[in-house]
Amino acid sequence: MKNARLLLRLVATALVWPIVSQTVTAAHEPLWQHVDDTDDVHDRRGVSLEFVGPATDRRLVVRATDAGLYAWAQVSAPAEQWNVGTRRAIEAAIRNTSADAVEVALWVVADVGWESIADFAVLRSGETRTFSCPLRAAFPDGTPKLDPACVRGVRVMLMKPTVGQTVEVADLAAVGDAPPWIRPAGRLDVPTVEDGPPAPGRRVPYRPLPSEPGIETPPAAFLYLPSDWQPRGSHPVVVEYPGNIFFVAGCYSTGTPEQCVMGYGMTRGRGAIWISVPFVDAAGHVAENGWGDPDRTAELCVATVEDVCERFGGDRERLVLTGFSRGAIACGFIGLRNDRIAPLWKGLHCCQHYDGDGWNGATLDGALERAGRFRGTAVFHTDNPADAVKPITQALGVPTTFVSSGLGAHSCAMFLDDRESTKRVQTWFENLTAPTRRSSAPAAATPSPR
Numbered sequence: 244m245k246n247a248r249l250l251l252r253l254v255a256t257a258l259v260w261p262i263v264s265q266t267v268t269a270a271h272e273p274l275w276q277h278v279d280d281t282d283d284v285h286d287r288r289g290v291s292l293e294f295v296g297p298a299t300d301r302r303l304v305v306r307a308t309d310a311g312l313y314a315w316a317q318v319s320a321p322a323e324q325w326n327v328g329t330r331r332a333i334e335a336a337i338r339n340t341s342a343d344a345v346e347v348a349l350w351v352v353a354d355v356g357w358e359s360i361a362d363f364a365v366l367r368s369g370e371t372r373t374f375s376c377p378l379r380a381a382f383p384d385g386t387p388k389l390d391p392a393c394v395r396g397v398r399v400m401l402m403k404p405t406v407g408q409t410v411e412v413a414d415l416a417a418v419g420d421a422p423p424w425i426r427p428a429g430r431l432d433v434p435t436v437e438d439g440p441p442a443p444g445r446r447v448p449y450r451p452l453p454s455e456p457g458i459e460t461p462p463a464a465f466l467y468l469p470s471d472w473q474p475r476g477s478h479p480v481v482v483e484y485p486g487n488i489f490f491v492a493g494c495y496s497t498g499t500p501e502q503c504v505m506g507y508g509m510t511r512g513r514g515a516i517w518i519s520v521p522f523v524d525a526a527g528h529v530a531e532n533g534w535g536d537p538d539r540t541a542e543l544c545v546a547t548v549e550d551v552c553e554r555f556g557g558d559r560e561r562l563v564l565t566g567f568s569r570g571a572i573a574c575g576f577i578g579l580r581n582d583r584i585a586p587l588w589k590g591l592h593c594c595q596h597y598d599g600d601g602w603n604g605a606t607l608d609g610a611l612e613r614a615g616r617f618r619g620t621a622v623f624h625t626d627n628p629a630d631a632v633k634p635i636t637q638a639l640g641v642p643t644t645f646v647s648s649g650l651g652a653h654s655c656a657m658f659l660d661d662r663e664s665t666k667r668v669q670t671w672f673e674n675l676t677a678p679t680r681r682s683s684a685p686a687a688a689t690p691s692p693r
Contacts, residue, residue: 245649247687249312259573262307263685266451270330270418270419270420271416271417271418272325272326272327272330272417272418272608273414273415273416274318274325274333274397274415274416274417275301275303275415277321278318280294281293281294281303284303284316284318284319285319285385286315286316286317286319286396286398287315287316287317287690288309288313288314288315289307289308289309289311289313289314289315289404290305290306290307290314290315290316291305291308292304292305292306292316292402293306293386293629295411296403296413298554299304300413301413302402302411302412302413303316303318303399303411303412303413303415303599304340304409304410304411304471305399305401305409305410305411305412306407306408306409307401307405307406307407307408307409308406309404309406310403310404310405310406311403311404312402312403312532313400313401313402313403313404313490314400314401314404315398315399315400315401315487317350317352317396317397317398317399317401318396318397318398318415319395319396320394320395320396322493324392324394325394325417327378327391327394327412327417328391328392328423328424329420329421329423329424330378330417330418330419330420330421331377331378331379331418331419331420331421331439332375332376332377332378332417332418332419332650333349333351333375333376333377333378333394333397333400333416333417334373334374334376334414334415334416334417334418334419335349335373335374335397335399335413335414335415336371336372336374336412336413336414337349337366337371337372337373337374337399337410337411337412337413338366338369338370338371338374338410338411339366339367339368339369339370339371339409339410340369340409340410340411340415341368341407341408341409341410342368343368343405343408344365344366344367344368345401345402345404345408345410346363346365346366346401346402346403347363347364347365347366347374347399347401347402347410348361348362348398348399348400348402348490348492349361349362349374349375349376349397349398349399349400349402350376350397350398350399350490350495351376351378351389351394351397351655352394352395352396352397352398352401352495353388353389353390353393353394353395354390354393354395354430354435355432355433355435355436355501355502355504356408356432356433356504356507356656356659357388357389357390357393357656358382358388358389358495358652358654358656359388359389360376360377360378360380360388360389361376361490361492361495362374362375362376362492363402363491363492364486366410370585371663375418378394378417378421378424379421380392380423382650382651382652382654382656383650383651383652384649384650384651386427386650386656386657386660387424387427388656390424390426391424392424398413399412400490402490404462407408420470427660427661428661429660429661430553430659430660430661431507431508431511431512431659431660432659432661433446433507433681433689434446434507434512436448436465436501437674441466441468441489441555443468443469443470443471443472444468444469444470444512445467445468446465446466446467447465447466447467448463448464448465448466449463449464449465449466449518449546449547449551450462450463450547451543451546451549451550451551452550454665461523461527461543461546462521462523462527462528462529463500463521464500464518464519464520464521464543464547464659465500465503465508465518465519465546466516466517466518466551466555466561467507467516467517467518468516468555469510469512469513469514469515469516469517470512470513471513471514472516472555472556473556473615474556475556476556477556477558477678478514478515478516478556478557478558478561479514479515479516479557479558479561479562479563479672479676480515480516480517480518480548480551480552480557480558480563481505481509481510481515481516481517481518481563481565481672482506482518482520482544482548482562482563482564482565483500483503483505483506483517483518483519483520483564483566483570484500484519484520484522484564484565484566484567484569484570484573484577485497485498485499485500485502485503485519485522485566485567485569485570486498486502486530486566486568486569486570486573486655487532487533487568487569488531488532489568493652493654494638494652494653494654496568496614497531498522498529498530498531498532498569499521499529499531500519500520500521500529501519503519503567503570504655504656504658504659505518505565505566505567505592505594505655505658506518506565507658507659507674508590508655508657508658508659508665508668508669509563509565509656509658509668509669510669510672511669514673515672516551516555516556516557518547518548518551519538520543520544520547521540521543522534522535522540522569522573522577522629523535523536523539523540523543523583524536524539525539527539529575531536533603534576534577534604536604537576537577537580538580538581540577541577541578541580541583541584541591544577544578544584545583545584548562548587558676559587560589560679561589561675561676561678562588562589563588563589563590563591563592563672563675563676564578564587564588564590564591564592565591565592565593565594566592566593566594567594567595567596567655568594568595568596568653570594571593571595571596571597571627572593572596572597572598572600572602572603573598573625574591574592574598575591575597575598575599575605575610575613575614575635576598576605576609576610576613578591578606579613579614579616579617580613581597581616582616584620585613585616585617585618586616588617588618588619589619589620589675589676590619590621590622590623590671590672590675590676591617591618591619591622591623591674592622592623592624592625592668593622593623593624593625593627594624594625594626594655594658595625595626595627595653595655596627597610597624597627597631597635598610598613598614598635599632599634599635599665600631607634608634608643610635610638611634611638612622614638614639615638615640617639619641620641620642620644620670620675621641621642621643621644621675622636622639622641622643622644623644623646623668623671623672624643624644624645624646625644625646625647625648625657625658625664625665625668626646626647626648626650627645628645629645632645644666644667644671646663646667646668647664648662648664648665649662649664662678
């Protein structure tokens with residue numbers, strides 16, 4: 244009898260063991276088999292790269308070659324994407340091989356419109372740590388930060404590195420089991436930037452045509468023609484400035500205009516043209532950090548808006564300027580900078596900062612002077628305190644709406660969610676830009692290649 248029970252137990256174990264083994268294997272899924280060598284790591288800044296070790300224990304050596312705010316290397320997802328929808332986290336073991344301590348971040352980078360997720364730590368010389376980014380991370384109000392199907396890469400970042408600081412990255416993998424991810428109802432997806440000519444429903448790089456031969460080509464803005472765009476129509480326009488380059492545990496901000504999402508959320512992708520514009524420096528390059536050259540930035544904005552209105556039927560009497568963080572301050576600091584750009588705007592929408600709060604020279608006295616140039620009819624604030632903005636509100640002298648998103652984080656992800664504050668800004672925009680007899684309808688040609 245005992246032998247029979249033992250035999251049954253052995254048979255049961257033999258039947259179950261392959262299932263257990265498969266489960267353990269599936270719960271640890273390596274993510275860089277498609278990366279043959281460092282030439283396949285295209286997204287890098289201020290680092291040299293080297294793979295070392297055997298195939299079974301391959302490590303990526305990341306060495307800082309420049310001193311600056313950030314340096315990184317990003318392993319991008321393969322063309323068929325990673326299947327991490329039922330995984331708990333993405334992890335990597337990172338070792339500091341430098342002589343001194345280094346602050347390191349592991350980022351799970353999402354498509355535009357979703358927040359990226361990070362794990363930060365300061366590693367002592369010789370220290371190894373497993374960095375873990377939970378794929379079910381959420382904002383304080385419970386809103387998911389990321390759709391696992393939208394992971395486009397994993398980035399190893401050195402914070403304020405010195406030249407020569409080095410880390411080794413090993414065992415990059417999706418780990419653990421989690422229930423299938425459920426998409427929030429009503430969530431909007433921002434169109435991915437594509438190359439090619441503008442067309443309805445597409446978001447493409449766009450540069451205004453130079454007014455004179457030989458003029459240097461400016462950095463690209465990003466143009467989105469709404470899905471219902473008509474060649475001979477008259478369309479309101481949202482112009483958006485991005486936040487500053489800023490990477491902390493709760494905020495992934497590249498400082499570049501392709502990361503903008505607010506204009507798409509304000510319009511739901513219909514009924515209005517959306518332009519994301521860059522800050523530029525004195526040399527004409529994109530300024531990820533700070534203002535760059537504010538006057539040149541304002542000039543590029545005006546040229547881009549005028550060109551889009553001329554070629555794609557943008558209505559010059561229905562232009563709205565918006566922005567997040569640095570971009571919110573830019574609504575006044577850039578958008579009301581002089582008598583050429585200030586009269587463009589019928590309304591302003593500022594999210595989580597405002598002109599006059601003191602950041603990077605945006606003083607209250609300067610903001611009050613700039614407010615005197617505003618010729619629009621309404622202002623909207625998301626997540627800005629009414630009391631703090633009161634002097635500017637009084638100087639602008641127009642109806643001003645204040646809402647709290649409830650997101651609880653320094654992010655503009657709320658504009659892609661179906662929440663009350665977003666519905667209010669959508670309604671505000673629709674009412675503000677409703678056609679009137681005064682609205683002009685410039686004849687527009689079919690989209691021109693850029």
